[in-house]
Amino acid sequence: MKAVITVLTEQVKYFYLLRRLSWYEVKSKNKMTYLGLGWELINPGIQIAIYWFIFGYGIRKGEGIDGDPFFQWMLAGIIVWFFFNPAIIESSKSIYQRVKMLSKMNFPMSLIPNMVIFSKFYSHIGLLLLVILILNISGYPISIYYLQLPLFIIATYLFIFALSLITSTLNTFIRDLQMLLQAVLRMLLYMTPILWATFSLPEWIQSMMKINPLYYLVEGYRAALLGKGWYFLANPGYSLYFWGVTLFLLIVGSSLHVKFRRRFIDFI
Amino acid sequence: METSISVRNVTKRHKLYAGTSEKLKDIFLRKDYGEDFYALKGISFEAKAGEVIGFVGINGAGKSTLSNIIAGILPETSGEVEVNGEVSLIAVSSGLKANLTGRENIELKCLMLGFSKREIEKLEPGIIEFAELDQFIDQPVKSYSSGMKSRLGFAISVTIDPDIIIIDEALSVGDKAFSEKAFHKMMEFKKAGKTIIFVSHSTKQMKKFTDKVLWLEFGRVREFGPTKEILPKYDAFIEEYKAMTKIEKENYRRQGQSLPI
Numbered sequence: 001m002k003a004v005i006t007v008l009t010e011q012v013k014y015f016y017l018l019r020r021l022s023w024y025e026v027k028s029k030n031k032m033t034y035l036g037l038g039w040e041l042i043n044p045g046i047q048i049a050i051y052w053f054i055f056g057y058g059i060r061k062g063e064g065i066d067g068d069p070f071f072q073w074m075l076a077g078i079i080v081w082f083f084f085n086p087a088i089i090e091s092s093k094s095i096y097q098r099v100k101m102l103s104k105m106n107f108p109m110s111l112i113p114n115m116v117i118f119s120k121f122y123s124h125i126g127l128l129l130l131v132i133l134i135l136n137i138s139g140y141p142i143s144i145y146y147l148q149l150p151l152f153i154i155a156t157y158l159f160i161f162a163l164s165l166i167t168s169t170l171n172t173f174i175r176d177l178q179m180l181l182q183a184v185l186r187m188l189l190y191m192t193p194i195l196w197a198t199f200s201l202p203e204w205i206q207s208m209m210k211i212n213p214l215y216y217l218v219e220g221y222r223a224a225l226l227g228k229g230w231y232f233l234a235n236p237g238y239s240l241y242f243w244g245v246t247l248f249l250l251i252v253g254s255s256l257h258v259k260f261r262r263r264f265i266d267f268i
Numbered sequence: 269m270e271t272s273i274s275v276r277n278v279t280k281r282h283k284l285y286a287g288t289s290e291k292l293k294d295i296f297l298r299k300d301y302g303e304d305f306y307a308l309k310g311i312s313f314e315a316k317a318g319e320v321i322g323f324v325g326i327n328g329a330g331k332s333t334l335s336n337i338i339a340g341i342l343p344e345t346s347g348e349v350e351v352n353g354e355v356s357l358i359a360v361s362s363g364l365k366a367n368l369t370g371r372e373n374i375e376l377k378c379l380m381l382g383f384s385k386r387e388i389e390k391l392e393p394g395i396i397e398f399a400e401l402d403q404f405i406d407q408p409v410k411s412y413s414s415g416m417k418s419r420l421g422f423a424i425s426v427t428i429d430p431d432i433i434i435i436d437e438a439l440s441v442g443d444k445a446f447s448e449k450a451f452h453k454m455m456e457f458k459k460a461g462k463t464i465i466f467v468s469h470s471t472k473q474m475k476k477f478t479d480k481v482l483w484l485e486f487g488r489v490r491e492f493g494p495t496k497e498i499l500p501k502y503d504a505f506i507e508e509y510k511a512m513t514k515i516e517k518e519n520y521r522r523q524g525q526s527l528p529i
Contacts, residue, residue, distance in 0.1 A: 017379065024376045028367040031408065100363065107380065173295050262343045266282075267295070 003254035007165070010108040018111055022118035029119070040123035041130065044082045048075065055195045065197045068226060072140060076225040077194045077218040079131050080156060083124040084214065085185055091116040091164035092181055096172045099264045109261045110254075113164040121157065128153075135225060143227035151232060152220040159213060159246050165253025169260055172267050192218055216242040271352065272432060272463040273315040273338060278347030280308040280333050280487075307333045309487040309527070310347070315480075317352075318461040322468065322478035322495065324502050326509065328521070329484040331467050335434045338465065353431025353463075358422055366410035370401055370420055373409055377424050391427055398453075399423035400446065419446060426453050433457060434465045451477075471503055486524035 011018065030036040056062065056070035065073045091113040098112055136142060171177050189195070192214045198206050209215060216238055223231035232239045283302040285291040294301040308330045315321050323331040336342040337349060339357035364373045374395050378388045396405050399420045409417060426433075435454065454477065457464060466478055474481065474495065481498040483491040491498050512520065 017382075020379055021376070024365075024368065024372065024379075027372065028365050031367045107382070174292065265342060267291075 001251065003258040004250055006258055007110045007254040010110050011114055014107050014111055017107055018115055018118055021111070021115045022122070025115060025119035026122055037123075041127060044078075044127060047082075048078060051078070051195055059196075066199065069138075072135060072138060072226065073197075073222070074195060075131050075134065076222040077192075079124075079127055079225075080214070080218050080221050081189060081192070081194050082127060083120060083156060084160060084217075085189070087117045087120040087160050088163060088167070088185065089182065090120065091160070092167035092171050092178060094164075095168040095264060096175070096268060099172070099268055109264065110165070110257055113168045114161060117157070117160055117164060131225065140226055145224050145227045145229065147224075148220070148230060148232060149224040152217060152224060155220070155242065155246070156217050158250070159217065159242075162246055162249035162253050165257045166249065169253070169256045172260075172264050188212065188214060194218055210238065210241075213242050213245050270317050271314055271350075272317040272319070273352075273465075274348075274350040275314070275334075275338065276312050276348045276350075278308055278311045278334075278337060278344045278349060279306055280330070280337060280342065281306050281345040307487050308337075308344075311484075311487070311489055312347075313482055313489065313492050315463055315465070317463055318458075319480060320458055320464045320466060320478045322466045322474045322481045322499075323484060324468075324471070324474065324481055324499075325484035325490075326506075328486070330487040331484055332436060333487075334484065335436055335465060335467050338432075339434050351432060355432045355434065356425050356428060356430035357434045357436065358425040359436045364409045364417060364421060367408055369408055370399070370405040370412070371396070373420065374424060378428065381428055383428070395420075395423045395427045398427060398449075415443065415446075422450060426450075426457075430462070432463045432465070434467070436467045437469070471499060471506075475499055486521075486527065488527070 026037070030039060033039055035042065051074060052071050056074065060070055062070070064070055094113045094116045095109070099109075132142070167177065167181060191209060191212055193209075198209055201209075216235075220231045223229055223234075282305045283291070283294060284305050285294070285302040290301045293299070311330070311334060313321075323335065325331050333342065335357065337344050338351060339355050340351070341357065365376065368376065371392070374392055375388055378391060383391065399405075399416075399422075401416060401420060404412065404416065409420070412420070433454075451473070454464065454466075458477070466474070468474060478495045480493060481491075481495050481502065482489060483498055483502050491501065509517070509520070
């Protein structure tokens with residue numbers, strides 16, 4: 001618990017630096033392309049188009065899900081994935097890629113994964129605004145349920161941060177984990193109700209799938225954006241489970257990080 | 269004079285693992301795995317504020333390891349390092365981001381060193397001028413020549429005005445004119461009373477520049493004292509060492525490394 005407080009206070013104390021550094025992160029990534037930042041939107045756009053074509057038009061034959069058209073239903077959920085996936089992959093690599101350059105700097109090491117996550121957060125917000133715009137045009141106006149959106153954004157951010165503390169630390173020792181992580185993530189896209197709904201499955205399989213905390217986030221975003229009710233209140237047990245898992249990951253991640261951070265450079 | 273750097277009985281152990289599984293066991297289990305290799309075997313010395321100390325020694329003596337530990341980049345295995353003031357390590361490879369322009373790299377580096385936006389704005393022109401990059405400053409660093417890169421790195425490191433400067437073979441960057449300029453800058457620092465650690469193979473620069481010399485050999489202090497006394501001895505040793513045959517050199521090394529801590 002002490003490690004959690006250490007790590008979180010560092011994030012608050014160096015927030016200005018975090019913001020500035022993550023902006024350079026965005027800049028350096030998009031520097032060499034003509035469309036630059038535009039790719040942060042074009043890339044997801046292309047993926048959404050192909051998923052809609054395969055799953056919505058091809059497999060479901062344009063049929064809706066639970067009364068919602070497939071396109072809007074997918075859009076409201078996939079937005080979490082477009083934040084989660086790149087943020088986890090990049091932040092897990094962040095420490096071993098940068099430790100050589102950064103080890104003698106006047107800020108704590110725990111900023112490094114967060115700096116990468118924050119750089120992805122910019123495009124998440126941009127994408128979110130775009131999705132909201134599309135939903136508003138296509139028959140899903142802003143509703144009172146939007147009020148729970150900040151809660152789910154914070155939940156997603158914290159979950160990613162907690163997980164990245166673990167993966168970025170372990171990755172400095174065992175580079176294979178990055179490979180494993182990418183494989184797991186590829187699987188996770190299909191184990192979460194992003195591209196297909198799980199209602200038709202037996203009850204117990206659905207419960208099994210809910211072990212995946214991403215399930216909670218995707219459904220939460222969806223409830224907020226499509227105006228489907230107060231998800232976190234309607235599912236109090238599941239909310240408790242999600243926050244329990246996130247706290248657990250945060251404790252494990254912070255302890256690991258604080259324990260090993262002085263020695264990262266020795267393991268590179 | 270107050271003490272600027274105090275190093276007491278510092279050792280640095282590297283682990284040599286037979287395989288990856290040994291490395292994993294060593295990290296996560298309590299028992300020790302892998303073979304120990306000591307790069308430093310108990311180093312002690314002190315530097316007063318304003319002193320210029322040269323590190324000399326043949327390859328593998330531990331010069332770079334020791335300077336990295338003082339700079340706070342590597343953690344020591346045991347012993348104590350006390351440093352009073354801001355340390356800046358100037359090395360040939362300076363960790364610039366290839367995709368960003370020279371100007372952006374300056375901003376980023378200064379930001380990471382804890383300068384505010386306004387301070388960076390003030391420092392920037394000086395750095396650009398010192399690095400002699402002119403119109404290239406707004407080009408991505410990956411298009412720079414190696415000389416340009418090290419000039420930029422050097423310019424950033426010296427402009428931030430640290431209290432303690434560690435120079436690891438960096439004065440030989442760029443062409444002769446620039447390395448002279450760099451040398452002048454160091455002389456300025458010396459006059460300003462900054463503590464400087466100077467790691468170099470060039471005994472000529474050592475003689476001109478340093479007050480004291482720390483002679484390292486196989487992770488141990490062989491001699492430490494005024495440059496006038498130690499440097500001639502080191503010079504004599506180097507001549508002797510050069511004259512050895514390959515096998516003699518190898519024996520010498522093996523003997524030195526096998527000494528206990």
